[in-house]
Amino acid sequence: MSEDVKLHVQEVQKQPQNSKTRPVNYTHTYAYIQIFGHGSRGETRSIFLHTDHRNYLFNCGEGIQRLVFEHRVKLTKIENIFITRPTWRNIGGLPGVALYFQDNGVSSVQLHGPEGSMGVMESTENFMTLNDLTLKSADVSKTYKDPILTVNYVLISKSRKEIECDDVYSDLPLENISLNDNQTRSVSETSCSPENKVKEKEPETKSKTTDLLIFICKIEKKLGHLDVQKCRDLGVPSGPLMGKLKAGEDVILADGTVIHSKDVIGENDEGPLFIVLECPDEEWMDLVIKNQAFEKYQNSGIGEKIACIAHLTPEKVLNNPKYKEWMQKFGPDTTHLIINELNTGYSGRAVYEMQHQLNLIHPKIFPLLQDQQKHMHLELHHENKFSTDETEGKKPEEKDLDASFLRHNLKVRRCKSLDIFHLRPKKGLTTEKNIKINPNVHNQDTMKIDGLADSLAELQTEISAKTKDLGDNIEEFPKIHMLGTGSCIPNKIRNVTGILFEIDEERSMLLDCGESTFHQIVRLLGETQANKVLRSLKAIYVSHLHADHHLGLIGILEEKKMVTNNPIFLIMPQQLMPFVHYYSTRCNKILDNCELVCNSDILLDHSSLTPTKLKLVLDALNLSEISTALVVHCPFAYAIALTLTDGRKICYSGDSMPCDGLQKLAHHSFLLIHEATMEDALESEAVARGHSTISQAINTGVKAKVNFTLLTHFSQRYAKLPLLTDTEESGNDYSNVGVAYDLMSISLSKLPLLPLFYKTLKVMFNEFREEVCKKAIKRGD
Known part of the structure; x- marks a missing residue:
C-alpha cells in the first residue's frame, strides 16, 4: 500500500464506520455538491454530495476510486449510492468501491437505482466476495428520507422486450465448473482456499432494464441561530x-x-433543492421533459426553487430547442451543471506531473499525454471565442458557456472536475479546487533535483550510442503500451493492470484490462487514435478472475460498440462470462460479434480448440502461435504466449509465483512481461499473496532464456520507483531488464534502451526511494 493510500485510509478510519455509531440528532451546517469527473470520454462522471456527517454519491463510474485516493475524499462517510441508469459509465467503479468499503470497515451501503443496478453487483460473485459488506437495494417507489436528505425518485420507463441469451454464453458448460477439475490440479493448495472458490450460480434471463431514475433532492431544514x-x-x-x-x-x-x-432566532434555512438527472438521448427526451414531477418547480413561481440541476446529458440533447426550453422553465435562479463529453480539464494532477518528469528521460517512450494537449487547445479556444462583449460582466467560470445557452438566459456551467456548488451556505458555484497544470513550472522544479541535470546529460549520451548500435533495426511495430502497472488497487500514479499490444497498424489486442483501461488509452493517445485502436482491437485477453485485471472489460466493449462492429475474440476464463453476460442481457448488449475462447482451450501442448477456430484467431491477430499455461496464483490463473509471424514470441505472466508452467511457456521468448509485485526483502509476503519478487521475475526470464524481461504489476508502495537490489547483492544482470511505468509506449526494437533509464530514475526519485528504504529498515529487512 502506498504512503498516500495509507494516509487516506488512516484518515477515513478515524470516522465512524456505520450509521449505528453515528449521531442522529445533529445540526448540519454545510452541504455542497462536488463534480467528481467532468464526463468527457476519458474521464468518469460522478457527483458527491458532502455534508457535515454523511456523504452521498450519485453514479459511480470507472476510475472513481483512483480520484478518491488522490483527493482524499472520505468514502467511508457514504451510506447511500444513487444510480441514474445501470450503464457501465454509471456503475463501472462500483465493484472496486464496494471492495474498498469492505476493507475499511463499512458494514452496509444502500443502492438506489433502477431495476438491474443491484443485479450487476450480484453477478460479480464469481470473482468478488463481499462477506463483510451488505449491499441493500432501496425501494424507489417510496420517498427516501434521513436526518439530512430527502430524495423523491422520478422513475421513467420505456416499453420492455424479452432478451434472448447471447450465443457466446449459452454454450458454456457452467454446471461442470469445479475446483476439482483436472485443469486446476497444478494450482497450489493455498490458492484454492475457500474464500477463493468460484461460485457457479447462473444468472436467470429476464427482460432488459429500460428504466431511468431522476433524483429530486432536498437538504433538510436548518433552524436559525440563537442570538x-x-x-x-x-x-x-x-x-x-x-x-x-x-x-x-x-x-x-x-x-x-x-x-x-x-x-x-435568526431566519430559518428551509433547505435547498437540487436535481440529478440523465437524459441519455433524444428518444428519452420527451419522457423526461413532459414528466409532471417537475411542473411545481417551474414557471408559476409558487413552488420551491431548484438551486441547481446536474445534467448527465449528451450535447446533442442539450442543443435540442425543446430541451433548452424545458431548462428555461426552472427560472433564472437555477444553475445548470453540464457533465458530458464536451467538457475539458483534469480530474487528477499526479499522472500528468509524473509523465512530464518521465518525458525528460525519453520523450517518445514517455510521450506527453494527448488529452492534455486537447485540454490546453480547447481552453485557449474558449478564451479566444468568448473575448467579446457578449461576456462583459460575466464571472470567469461563465465565459466558456455556449452562446445559445446565454441567449436563452440560462445560468449554465460546463463543469470541470472538482467544481463545487455550495448549497448551504448559499454561495453557488466555486472553482477554487480546479486543477491547473503548468508544465514549465513543474519541469523547472524537477530540474532542481540534485544531480539530475548531469544524470540526464549522461543518459542522453548513452541513449544516442545505443540507438546508433541498433541501426536500421528500429521499427514502429510491434509496440507495447503500458496502460496500468500497479497491483491490487489503483493509485494516483499507477493504475491497475492493462497492456495494449499493437501488433501492426491494423491489429491489436489487450492483455488484461483493469478498471479505467479505456480512460488510459484516451489519456495516452487522444480520442481519434483511441477510436483507431478500438477498430484494430481483435482480441481481449484476461489472465484470471481477480477484479483488478478485468473491470475495464465492459467499458472497452461498450466503447468499441460505439465505433465499430468488427468481430473480437474474448480470451479469458469462462467463469467470468456470467458477469459479462448478465450486463449484456440486462443493461446494454455488448456481446454482439464477440466470440469466447477459454484460456483452458489453448493450453500449451493440450489445446482443445478446433483447428478452424484456432486459425481464425491466429489470422485475426496475424500470429503464428498462441498458447497459455496455468500458473500458481489463484484458481483459473493463466499466462499467455503470442508468437509473431517472424518467430518472435511475447509472453505475459499475468499474476504468478515462479512456476514450471510459466517458465516452459516463456522458453526462448523475445519479450517476457512479468509481474514483480514485491521487493526481494518481502519474499514471504509475495508467497502469501501468490506473487513474485523482482529477483524471482528476473530469474524466471534467465531460466527461460528470454531475450528481454519487462517488469510490471508493482505494489503501490513502489508507485514512483520499484527497488531493484544492487547487482553485487542480488547477482542479477539488469542489462536486459526494464521497469514499466504507466503510459509508457515502446516498440519491441527499442527495448534495449530501457535498462539505461534506471540509474537516472533513481536520481529523479531519490527522495521517494529513501523513504521506501527507511521503511524497509524499520521492518528489519
Whole structure:
C-alpha cells in the first residue's frame, strides 16, 4: 500500500464506520455538491454530495476510486449510492468501491437505482466476495428520507422486450465448473482456499432494464441561530430557557415576561433543492421533459426553487430547442451543471506531473499525454471565442458557456472536475479546487533535483550510442503500451493492470484490462487514435478472475460498440462470462460479434480448440502461435504466449509465483512481461499473496532464456520507483531488464534502451526511494 493510500485510509478510519455509531440528532451546517469527473470520454462522471456527517454519491463510474485516493475524499462517510441508469459509465467503479468499503470497515451501503443496478453487483460473485459488506437495494417507489436528505425518485420507463441469451454464453458448460477439475490440479493448495472458490450460480434471463431514475433532492431544514446577546438583553438566563428558545419554543421568565422564539432566532434555512438527472438521448427526451414531477418547480413561481440541476446529458440533447426550453422553465435562479463529453480539464494532477518528469528521460517512450494537449487547445479556444462583449460582466467560470445557452438566459456551467456548488451556505458555484497544470513550472522544479541535470546529460549520451548500435533495426511495430502497472488497487500514479499490444497498424489486442483501461488509452493517445485502436482491437485477453485485471472489460466493449462492429475474440476464463453476460442481457448488449475462447482451450501442448477456430484467431491477430499455461496464483490463473509471424514470441505472466508452467511457456521468448509485485526483502509476503519478487521475475526470464524481461504489476508502495537490489547483492544482470511505468509506449526494437533509464530514475526519485528504504529498515529487512 502506498504512503498516500495509507494516509487516506488512516484518515477515513478515524470516522465512524456505520450509521449505528453515528449521531442522529445533529445540526448540519454545510452541504455542497462536488463534480467528481467532468464526463468527457476519458474521464468518469460522478457527483458527491458532502455534508457535515454523511456523504452521498450519485453514479459511480470507472476510475472513481483512483480520484478518491488522490483527493482524499472520505468514502467511508457514504451510506447511500444513487444510480441514474445501470450503464457501465454509471456503475463501472462500483465493484472496486464496494471492495474498498469492505476493507475499511463499512458494514452496509444502500443502492438506489433502477431495476438491474443491484443485479450487476450480484453477478460479480464469481470473482468478488463481499462477506463483510451488505449491499441493500432501496425501494424507489417510496420517498427516501434521513436526518439530512430527502430524495423523491422520478422513475421513467420505456416499453420492455424479452432478451434472448447471447450465443457466446449459452454454450458454456457452467454446471461442470469445479475446483476439482483436472485443469486446476497444478494450482497450489493455498490458492484454492475457500474464500477463493468460484461460485457457479447462473444468472436467470429476464427482460432488459429500460428504466431511468431522476433524483429530486432536498437538504433538510436548518433552524436559525440563537442570538445569545439578544437573549441576555431581554433577561433570559443561560440554561434550559435558552435551550427551549433555540428549539423554537416560547418561554416565560420569572417576572411573567413572555419571550418569543422568533424574536431571538435568526431566519430559518428551509433547505435547498437540487436535481440529478440523465437524459441519455433524444428518444428519452420527451419522457423526461413532459414528466409532471417537475411542473411545481417551474414557471408559476409558487413552488420551491431548484438551486441547481446536474445534467448527465449528451450535447446533442442539450442543443435540442425543446430541451433548452424545458431548462428555461426552472427560472433564472437555477444553475445548470453540464457533465458530458464536451467538457475539458483534469480530474487528477499526479499522472500528468509524473509523465512530464518521465518525458525528460525519453520523450517518445514517455510521450506527453494527448488529452492534455486537447485540454490546453480547447481552453485557449474558449478564451479566444468568448473575448467579446457578449461576456462583459460575466464571472470567469461563465465565459466558456455556449452562446445559445446565454441567449436563452440560462445560468449554465460546463463543469470541470472538482467544481463545487455550495448549497448551504448559499454561495453557488466555486472553482477554487480546479486543477491547473503548468508544465514549465513543474519541469523547472524537477530540474532542481540534485544531480539530475548531469544524470540526464549522461543518459542522453548513452541513449544516442545505443540507438546508433541498433541501426536500421528500429521499427514502429510491434509496440507495447503500458496502460496500468500497479497491483491490487489503483493509485494516483499507477493504475491497475492493462497492456495494449499493437501488433501492426491494423491489429491489436489487450492483455488484461483493469478498471479505467479505456480512460488510459484516451489519456495516452487522444480520442481519434483511441477510436483507431478500438477498430484494430481483435482480441481481449484476461489472465484470471481477480477484479483488478478485468473491470475495464465492459467499458472497452461498450466503447468499441460505439465505433465499430468488427468481430473480437474474448480470451479469458469462462467463469467470468456470467458477469459479462448478465450486463449484456440486462443493461446494454455488448456481446454482439464477440466470440469466447477459454484460456483452458489453448493450453500449451493440450489445446482443445478446433483447428478452424484456432486459425481464425491466429489470422485475426496475424500470429503464428498462441498458447497459455496455468500458473500458481489463484484458481483459473493463466499466462499467455503470442508468437509473431517472424518467430518472435511475447509472453505475459499475468499474476504468478515462479512456476514450471510459466517458465516452459516463456522458453526462448523475445519479450517476457512479468509481474514483480514485491521487493526481494518481502519474499514471504509475495508467497502469501501468490506473487513474485523482482529477483524471482528476473530469474524466471534467465531460466527461460528470454531475450528481454519487462517488469510490471508493482505494489503501490513502489508507485514512483520499484527497488531493484544492487547487482553485487542480488547477482542479477539488469542489462536486459526494464521497469514499466504507466503510459509508457515502446516498440519491441527499442527495448534495449530501457535498462539505461534506471540509474537516472533513481536520481529523479531519490527522495521517494529513501523513504521506501527507511521503511524497509524499520521492518528489519
